[in-house]
Amino acid sequence: MNDSINDVLQILINKGVIIVDPRQTYVSEDVKTDRIYKGSTLFPGTRLSGSKTLIGSFAKISTEGPAVINDSIISAHAEVASGYISEATLLPKARAGANSYFRQGTLLEEEASTAHSVGLKQSILMHSVTLGSLINFCDILISGGSSRVNHTEVGSGFIHFNFTPWGRSGDKATPSLIGNVTDGVFLDQERIFLGGLSGIVGPISIDFGALTVAGQVIRQPVVGSTIYSKVGDEINRNWTPSEYKLSIEHMENVRDNNAAFITELYALLEWYSKVRLKRCDMQKDTEMSLVTIGAIDTIHTCIIERVNKYNDFAREWSLSCINKTCLDENRANSELPPSSQINWEPGKSHAQWVMELTENEKHELHNWLKNYSENIKNKIREQLLS
Numbered sequence: 001m002n003d004s005i006n007d008v009l010q011i012l013i014n015k016g017v018i019i020v021d022p023r024q025t026y027v028s029e030d031v032k033t034d035r036i037y038k039g040s041t042l043f044p045g046t047r048l049s050g051s052k053t054l055i056g057s058f059a060k061i062s063t064e065g066p067a068v069i070n071d072s073i074i075s076a077h078a079e080v081a082s083g084y085i086s087e088a089t090l091l092p093k094a095r096a097g098a099n100s101y102f103r104q105g106t107l108l109e110e111e112a113s114t115a116h117s118v119g120l121k122q123s124i125l126m127h128s129v130t131l132g133s134l135i136n137f138c139d140i141l142i143s144g145g146s147s148r149v150n151h152t153e154v155g156s157g158f159i160h161f162n163f164t165p166w167g168r169s170g171d172k173a174t175p176s177l178i179g180n181v182t183d184g185v186f187l188d189q190e191r192i193f194l195g196g197l198s199g200i201v202g203p204i205s206i207d208f209g210a211l212t213v214a215g216q217v218i219r220q221p222v223v224g225s226t227i228y229s230k231v232g233d234e235i236n237r238n239w240t241p242s243e244y245k246l247s248i249e250h251m252e253n254v255r256d257n258n259a260a261f262i263t264e265l266y267a268l269l270e271w272y273s274k275v276r277l278k279r280c281d282m283q284k285d286t287e288m289s290l291v292t293i294g295a296i297d298t299i300h301t302c303i304i305e306r307v308n309k310y311n312d313f314a315r316e317w318s319l320s321c322i323n324k325t326c327l328d329e330n331r332a333n334s335e336l337p338p339s340s341q342i343n344w345e346p347g348k349s350h351a352q353w354v355m356e357l358t359e360n361e362k363h364e365l366h367n368w369l370k371n372y373s374e375n376i377k378n379k380i381r382e383q384l385l386s
């Protein structure tokens with residue numbers, strides 16, 4: 001190690017960061033030491049880089065092997081067993097298992113977790129969502145359940161197919177919505193179970209309470225509180241990708257699923273910006289405020305990606321595009337219910353506060369978020385049908 005790395009490591013040690021073996025720990029010069037919090041542990045094989053990187057209080061990095069953390073936020077009591085985490089956000093008590101591969105647009109909420117060898121990009125796991133091993137998800141949002149003992153789960157060996165070959169070069173206008181945001185944030189919905197050794201061909205939706213049987217590829221929406229199992233149809237015919245013409249039904253399905261997905265992302269962005277950040281400010285919790293701002297940036301990154309991918313699809317098939325600027329301008333008009341109707345209780349954790357909301361408080365917040373969501377949905381629909 002050169003002197004500058006030694007100096008940085010000593011600064012961290014002096015402030016109470018536990019570095020198990022400085023000889024096997026690398027911290028890049030662009031890492032801000034004030035974003036590495038006291039009580040966090042960097043096990044041997046840890047590599048930190050990027051000015052946005054934040055390691056929260058009592059977080060643990062490289063517990064099962066080497067881990068690279070680049071421009072990512074690993075919140076208080078969160079854990080990265082090993083792997084590569086870049087431009088991702090893990091909220092408190094989230095866990096990335098061994099050999100994780102998390103890229104831009106990945107957000108794990110409190111107590112969400114993955115087992116070993118999971119790849120995520122442009123993917124959001126809401127509170128307590130659990131993924132098994134050997135999973136690859138891009139362009140997906142998953143919610144459902146209420147706690148670590150009542151959570152949405154995806155079995156091992158699952159993949160979200162987020163690319164279709166139709167047209168000149170194919171498209172990624174394929175986001176899938178498992179549960180939703182406007183109901184899921186209140187931690188009172190039925191959990192979802194997706195059986196392992198399976199896949200989803202996006203874009204589709206799966207509602208709360210659904211159970212899909214292991215060993216299948218899901219190609220259509222699954223309504224709530226149902227068990228779903230289907231074997232795909234046999235197809236064997238000639239085709240040329242560049243000359244393939246999409247049916248009106250297919251294009252409408254892609255349009256509607258993208259509109260629904262983008263709407264839910266905006267709802268989540270609003271929830272973080274107006275509710276979660278408000279509570280952080282009331283708690284005067286600088287660390288959690290930085291984490292929440294990082295999560296907001298991650299959600300915004302997901303919105304940009306989804307709008308761009310849909311608009312690429314729309315331009316190729318001569319459909320109307322989505323104007324993100326117009327949608328962003330609409331956000332300024334959304335106001336929370338009066339403070340007199342909500343007890344923000346800054347002394348409680350976010351999950352505890354949500355679960356202890358009175359029926360009236362939950363009703364007020366749900367109506368606010370639902371109305372905002374409907375407004376965004378209508379704005380998108382106006383643009384897409386113009």
